[in-house]
Amino acid sequence: MRIPTVFIDGDQGTTGLQIHERLRGRTDIRLATLPADERKNPDRRQAAINDCDIAILCLPDAAAREAVGYIRNPEVRAIDASSAHRTQPQWVYGLPELDEGQAQRIARAKRVTNPGCYPTGAIALLRPLIDEGWLPRDYPVTIHAISGYSGGGRAAIDEYEANDAPIATPFKVYGLGLEHKHTPEIELHTGLAHRPFFVPAYGAYRQGIVLTIPIALRLLSPGTDGERLHACLAQRYSGTSHVKVMPLADARAMAHLDPQALNGTNDMRLGVFVNAERGQVLLSAVFDNLGKGASGAAVQNLDLMLAA
Structure with missing residues (x-):
């Protein structure tokens, strides 16, 4: 053979x-x-x-x-x-x-x-909700994402890891011109009708991403709630090997998201955090920017x- x-x-x-x-x-x-x-x-x-x-x-x-x-x-x-x-x-x-x-x-x-690393998380969260009609294509999407500094390539790695380098900034928001090269990719492959706001950042750790997207339920169709959004994501990824959706009970018990939790793997964990009283939902993705990303x-x- x-x-x-x-x-x-x-x-x-x-x-x-x-x-x-x-x-x-x-x-x-x-x-x-x-x-x-x-x-x-x-x-x-x-x-x-x-x-x-x-x-x-x-x-x-x-x-x-x-x-x-x-x-x-x-x-x-x-x-x-x-x-x-x-x-x-x-x-x-x-x-x-x-x-x-x-x-x-x-x-x-x-x-x-x-x-791209960031689009992997954003598309995984948004595409099923748009496909199934739970999220309108013209929803004003904002994406916040924090990556380990390895996402900046060799120059960023040298900045943080070189022995003779000055102490690197522990947290750095960038892409302030709102022209990050990943934004058209996200818009196209999610099916959004308009360009999303994308706010990326680097943290002072080597690898791993936490990406979050806030959703205001008042802007969705009547009757849409966090449980329905969660069910949509859980159904879409129920047969996949590398993308898993946290049960709602696990999300309710979680106090923080660790960007390094899945480092060294090709896995991605999606979460849906619900505040029904306030009408707010937070979608999240955690994965390794050097792995699944x-x-x-x-x-x-x-x-x-x-x-x-």
């Missing part, structure tokens, strides 16, 4: 290193990378991409587009971990839990674009494609 070759282009970046670690030791694939002195050689990169079965691109956006342009072999399939193709209709969006048929679309696809998602998509 022929063993498929998987080539990681950009295996020395944060996501690439994590993917390499997750795939190392597997016997069902042949893992290919380039030596350090050949990683920026366009001829060697082109040869490696066209000699593999599936290429995983862990590159900046411009370099990812360049790598896709290198593909000449019609049998080569690609998973792009950058944000270069996340709103492109020619690419299949790599969130298997997006809807009932998405895992099969990924399995059959030639081109799969990995979701990046490398774990890429490996999940790879496994779907290998099984096709």
Whole structure:
């Protein structure tokens, strides 16, 4: 039986290193990378991409587009971990839990674009509610998200971890121009009619995300309550392996959300916190920005494609 070759282009970046670690030791694939002195050689990169079965691109956006342009072999399939193709209709969006048929679309696809870390949580919370009509498409959505500093890439990691660096800011809100590159991705794949407010932040810990979305019940259809919103999410993800919805009783007993609770996994935990007296609901997602938000998602998509 022929063993498929998987080539990681950009295996020395944060996501690439994590993917390499997750795939190392597997016997069902042949893992290919380039030596350090050949990683920026366009001829060697082109040869490696066209000699593999599936290429995983862990590159900046411009370099990812360049790598896709290198593909000449019609049998080569690609998973792009950058944000270069996340709103492109020619690419299949790599969130298997997006809807009932998405895992099969990924399995059959030639081109799969990995979701962004923040969009993974926001879309998982909003898309089912919009699909089922519990949340209007024109709802004024606001998304607050705090990630570990590894979400900022190598520069942010160096800022927080270099021995000779000054003490880094313990909490940093950014994207104040309201032009974060993840916002169009969230708008498109949730089905929202209007651009959401997206307020991201970094905390002084390495990895893990807490993302929250406040919902005012007075803006929803009469009779809509937190229990119905919870039931919608629980039903959507009841058959999934990596997305779980906390029971309402567990949410009521919870005093805080730990962004590091699922680090090292490809899992995501959704929560619905209800204050019926005030007519308010808080939706939450906790997951690893380097797991379900990046490398774990890429490996999940790879496994779907290998099984096709």
